[in-house]
Amino acid sequence: MKKDIILKVENISKQYRLGQVGTGTLSHDLNRWWHEIRGKENPYLKIGETNDRSTKGTSEYVWAIQDINFEVERGEVLGIIGKNGAGKSTLLKILSKVTAPTTGSIKSRGRIASLLEVGTGFHGEMTGRENIFLNGAILGMTKKEIASKLDEIIDFSGCERYIDTPVKRYSSGMTVRLAFAVAAFLEPEILVIDEVLAVGDAEFQKKAIGKMQDISKGQGRTVLFVSHNMAAVKSLCHRGIVLENGKVKFDGNIEHAVSYYLSGDSEIVNQKIFGSDHETEEFKLEKISINSQGKTIYDPLSENNAIELNTTIILKDQLNKNYHLTYHLYNEMGEALFSFSNGNEEYALNYGKNELVCIFPASFFQSGQYFLSLFFVKDRREAIFIENDIMSFTIVDGSRDLGVYMGREPGYIKPKFEWTIKNN
Numbered sequence: 454m455k456k457d458i459i460l461k462v463e464n465i466s467k468q469y470r471l472g473q474v475g476t477g478t479l480s481h482d483l484n485r486w487w488h489e490i491r492g493k494e495n496p497y498l499k500i501g502e503t504n505d506r507s508t509k510g511t512s513e514y515v516w517a518i519q520d521i522n523f524e525v526e527r528g529e530v531l532g533i534i535g536k537n538g539a540g541k542s543t544l545l546k547i548l549s550k551v552t553a554p555t556t557g558s559i560k561s562r563g564r565i566a567s568l569l570e571v572g573t574g575f576h577g578e579m580t581g582r583e584n585i586f587l588n589g590a591i592l593g594m595t596k597k598e599i600a601s602k603l604d605e606i607i608d609f610s611g612c613e614r615y616i617d618t619p620v621k622r623y624s625s626g627m628t629v630r631l632a633f634a635v636a637a638f639l640e641p642e643i644l645v646i647d648e649v650l651a652v653g654d655a656e657f658q659k660k661a662i663g664k665m666q667d668i669s670k671g672q673g674r675t676v677l678f679v680s681h682n683m684a685a686v687k688s689l690c691h692r693g694i695v696l697e698n699g700k701v702k703f704d705g706n707i708e709h710a711v712s713y714y715l716s717g718d719s720e721i722v723n724q725k726i727f728g729s730d731h732e733t734e735e736f737k738l739e740k741i742s743i744n745s746q747g748k749t750i751y752d753p754l755s756e757n758n759a760i761e762l763n764t765t766i767i768l769k770d771q772l773n774k775n776y777h778l779t780y781h782l783y784n785e786m787g788e789a790l791f792s793f794s795n796g797n798e799e800y801a802l803n804y805g806k807n808e809l810v811c812i813f814p815a816s817f818f819q820s821g822q823y824f825l826s827l828f829f830v831k832d833r834r835e836a837i838f839i840e841n842d843i844m845s846f847t848i849v850d851g852s853r854d855l856g857v858y859m860g861r862e863p864g865y866i867k868p869k870f871e872w873t874i875k876n877n
Contacts, residue, residue, distance in 0.1 A: 456524075456526055457526055457527040457528075458524050458525070458526060458527075458562075459525060459526065459527040459561065459562050459563060459642060459643060459675050460524070460525040460548070460559070460560070460561045460562075460643060460675065460677075461524050461525075461559070461560040461561075462521055462522060462523050462524070462548070462557070462559055463522055463557055463558050463559075463560075464520055464521070464522060464556060464557040464558070465518060465520075465521040465522075465544070465547060465554045465556070465557035465558075465559065466516060466518060466519045466520060466521070466554060466555050466556045466557055467516070467517045467518050467540075467543050467547060467552070467554055467555050468514055468515070468516055468517070468555040469514070469515055469517055516699050517540050517543040517699055518540040518543050518544050518547075518696070518699040518700070519699050519700055520557075520700065521544060521557070521700070521701055522701070523694060523701065523704060525643075525675055525677070526675075527642075527673060527674075527675055528669055528670075528673040528674065528675060529669070529675055529676075529691060529692060530665070530669045530675075530676045530678060530689055530690045530691050530692075531675075531676070531677050531678065531690060531691075531692050531693070531694065532678050532679075532680070532686040532689070532690035532692070532693040532694070532707055532710065533545070533677060533678070533679045533693070533694050533696065534679070534680070534681075534683075534686060534693055534694070534695055534696070534710065534711070534714045535695055535696035535697055535714065536697070539696040539697055539698065539699065540696050540698075540699040540700075541647070541679045541696055542569065542647055542679070543699075544696070545567065545569055545645050545647050545677065545679060546569060547559065548561075548565065548567075548645055548677065549565055549567035549569060549645050550565070551567070551569065561642075561643060562642065563641070563642025563643060564592050564593055564641040564642050564643070565641055565642070565643045565644075565645060566588075566592055566635075566636040566639065566641035566643070566644050566645065567636070567645040567646075567647075568629075568632055568633055568636045568644075568645065568646045568647065569645070569647045574587075574588050574591065574632070575587075575588075575620050575628065575631075575632060576620065577619060577620050577621035578619055578620075578621060579619065579620060580616065580617045580618060580619055580620070581607075581610075581612055581615060581616040581617070581618065581620055581623070581631050582603075582607075582616050582617055584620055584631070584635070585599065585603060585606055585607075585631075585635050586599050588635045588636075588639065589602075589635070589639050592639050592641055594639055594640075598639075599639065602638045602639060602640075605634075605638050606631075606634045606635055606638045606639075607634075609630075609634040609637070609638065609660070609664070610627075610630040610631040610633075610634040611630055611657075612627050612630055612631050615627065626654060626657070629657075630657055633646075633657075633661055633664075637661075637664050637665070637668060640672075640674070641674070642674055642675060643674070643675045643676075643677065644665070644668060644674060644675070644676045644677070645676075645677045646665070646676065646677070646678050646679065647679045648679050648680055648681065658685075662685060662688065662689060665678070665689055666689060676689075678690060683711050683714075683753075683820075683847065683849045686707065686711060687707055687708065687711055687849070690707045691707060692704075692705065692706065692707055692710070693705070693706070693707040693709075693710025693711060693714075694710065695710050695713050695714045711753060711849065723742060723743050723744060723750040723751075723754070723846060724740065724741070724742035724743075724750045725740065725741050725742070725843070725844060726739070726740050727739060727740065727741075731838075731840075733837065733838060734769060734770075735768070735769055735770045735776065735829075735831070735837060736766055736767060736768050736769060736770075736776065736829060736838070737766070737767040737769065738764075738765075738766050738827075738829075738838075739765040739766060739767060739806075740763070740764070740765040741762070741763065741764050741765075741825075741827075741843065741844050742762075742763045743760060743761065743762050743763070743844070743846050744760070744761055744763075745758035745759070745760060745761075746758055746759040746760070746761055746812070746815075753847075753849045754846055754847065754848050754849065755848070755849060756816060756817075756818050756819065756820050756848050756849070756867075757815055757816060758815055759812055759813060759814055759815045760812070760813040760817070760818065760848075761810055761811070761812055761813075762780075762810070762811040762812075762813070762825075763808065763809070763810050764778060764807075764808075764809040764810075764811075765806070765807070765808050765809075766778070766802065766806075766807050766809070767805065767806050767807070768802045768803060768804050768805060768807060769804075770804070775801075775831065775832050775833065776801075776802045776829065776830065776831055777794055777795050777796045777800075777801065777802060777830050777833070778794055778795055778802075778809065778827065778828070778829060778830070779792055779793070779794035779796070779827075779828040779830055779836075780792065780793055780794065780811075780825050780826065780827060780828075781825070781826040781828070782823060782824070782825060783823065783824040783825075783826065783842075784821065784822075784823060784824075784865050787824075790823075790865055790866070793811065794830070795809055795811075796830075796833065814869070815869075816867060816869055817866055817867070818848045818865070818866055818867070819848070819864065819865050819866065819867055820848050820849055821847070821848060821865065822845060822846070822847045822848075823845065823846055823847075823848065823865075824842045824844070824845045825842070825843055825844040825845070825846075826839070826840065826841040826842060826843060827839070827840050827843045827844075
């Protein structure tokens with residue numbers, strides 16, 4: 454069966470010059486021009502470093518994305534995931550024709566509507582109603598077509614009271630609501646959405662996810678969706694692309710893509726093996742790993758499973774056995790949630806190799822990202838080794854049905870309490 458390809462990306466790369474506005478100096482521009490008139494390749498395409506924001510590097514050129522290739526079928530919902538700085542937004546801006554690629558080409562069949570950031574394509578001095586017509590015109594729609602959808606757009610956005618007020622007076626949430634409604638109801642063949650749903654409230658997230666499902670399934674239109682909310686990605690998308698330092702590291706089934714992403718940097722993020730920098734005269738920390746009970750470290754951590762935290766440590770001190778580990782748990786905002794340790798004598802560290810297992814009960818964590826800090830404590834009062842953020846892990850919600858509420862309940866843990874009821 455022949456594939457109905459609506460979007461084809463071939464060898465897309467985008468190069469930026471660091472520390473400068475524009476493409477570089479006049480001498481670089483002249484050099485490019487001289488190579489071009491002689492029919493030769495841009496000399497600056499041969500230089501530049503991978504987009505790793507955590508390293509200083511030596512080149513003044515960097516590849517935001519490099520050699521990106523993929524195809525999207527009509528009606529497919531493609532999730533594009535990766536860490537901050539991986540190149541997701543750059544790729545979507547190129548697909549949306551906001552910026553041009555340095556190399557490569559894009560072939561698309563149909564109109565592309567983009568929702569890249571709050572207020573994309575909106576004019577602050579114009580009213581919400583005027584911006585609906587402006588965006589429709591940009592998408593190539595007639596005034597009559599836009600007018601036929603106007604009531605639906607306004608109703609979905611929930612901004613009817615402010616629809617004749619200049620958009621500059623809207624809150625960020627109102628702006629996103631209206632922008633999403635415009636992009637969704639003006640029937641583009643391809644809808645590109647970049648993490649803007651995070652600005653909306655829980656009610657809007659639920660409506661937006663449901664609308665995107667209707668768009669892809671009922672209307673056969675294509676959606677490219679970027680989000681750090683793995684629950685939303687898994688519920689909405691069929692296929693996932695993982696970007697890492699500007700390159701495609703994985704392209705395949707969304708379950709496997711999320712699993713690969715959570716493993717991070719082509720290494721296993723749910724396991725860390727330590728070297729000599731985690732060794733003292735008293736101890737050697739060998740390994741920390743975390744997994745869902747009955748699963749491997751390669752599988753996503755589900756909030757519905759019990760979670761095992763495994764710590765392997767060698768105690769070198771034969772005389773003093775009064776050592777224990779304490780972990781501090783933080784949420785993604787850096788807020789301390791609680792601490793826990795093996796300070797009880799029953800679980801005390803002994804001379805030699807110790808394999809500690811701490812089990813969090815099923816449905817203890819909300820979905821989200823968490824960070825662990827480690828303290829190696831001597832005589833119950835002196836922390837002889839401390840490392841903040843020694844381990845991070847992400848809990849995903851893999852059990853919710855399509856179309857249900859994609860937000861999260863308040864708080865970061867959700868313990869199951871014992872209830873009783875008496876009926877008369």
